[in-house]
Amino acid sequence: MSIKRIKQWLGGYILLFMLSCNIWAQKPADAPSVKSEEFDQKLEKLLKFSVPVLGVEELHAHSNDFILLDAREKEEYKVSHIEGAKWIGYDDPDFSEINHLSKNKPVVVYCSVGYRSEKMGEKLKKMGFSKVYNLYGSIFEWVNQGYPVVNEEGKPVPRVHTYNEKWSQWVNNPAIEKVY
Numbered sequence: 001m002s003i004k005r006i007k008q009w010l011g012g013y014i015l016l017f018m019l020s021c022n023i024w025a026q027k028p029a030d031a032p033s034v035k036s037e038e039f040d041q042k043l044e045k046l047l048k049f050s051v052p053v054l055g056v057e058e059l060h061a062h063s064n065d066f067i068l069l070d071a072r073e074k075e076e077y078k079v080s081h082i083e084g085a086k087w088i089g090y091d092d093p094d095f096s097e098i099n100h101l102s103k104n105k106p107v108v109v110y111c112s113v114g115y116r117s118e119k120m121g122e123k124l125k126k127m128g129f130s131k132v133y134n135l136y137g138s139i140f141e142w143v144n145q146g147y148p149v150v151n152e153e154g155k156p157v158p159r160v161h162t163y164n165e166k167w168s169q170w171v172n173n174p175a176i177e178k179v180y
Helices: 003-020 037-046 056-061 074-079 115-126 138-144
Strands: 067-070 107-110 132-135 159-161 177-179
Touching (some): 037 138, 074 159, 107 115, 107 138, 115 132, 132 138, 138 159
Parallel strands (some): 067 107, 107 132, 159 177
């Protein structure tokens, strides 16, 4: 076998491997965007789009149509969360809040930017939930768009847990205090 033939064969297998691993996942053409082009580009690189995405404007306009789940850690949720969201966590998820829910009702999962919620959305789909969405830009985009968040007492607060200092750069609403 010639060197050229070996390179072609090997290149073909590498391409198939990369496609099967979803290394070149692309944002669907009909997917929502976020206000910041730089943040949008970061999300496009970060997500696999294995779970359909929903924009914050659509969630805000139709929030009563969805079960809303927060896939951040408890400390993040306590600082603030989207009103009506049930906490399920990520590292050690607590599904007790959702085990009794209809698996046919639409579910929106969010975290800080969408990575953990995408992974949680994959789990929910495996559990039989048929209409699962990942909030595109998650709670960061929610507050960037000026939508309210509440603390654990349900009172509006102008703050959000940004996971860490590095990720806090994606919260660009000056009215929001960044906690990490």
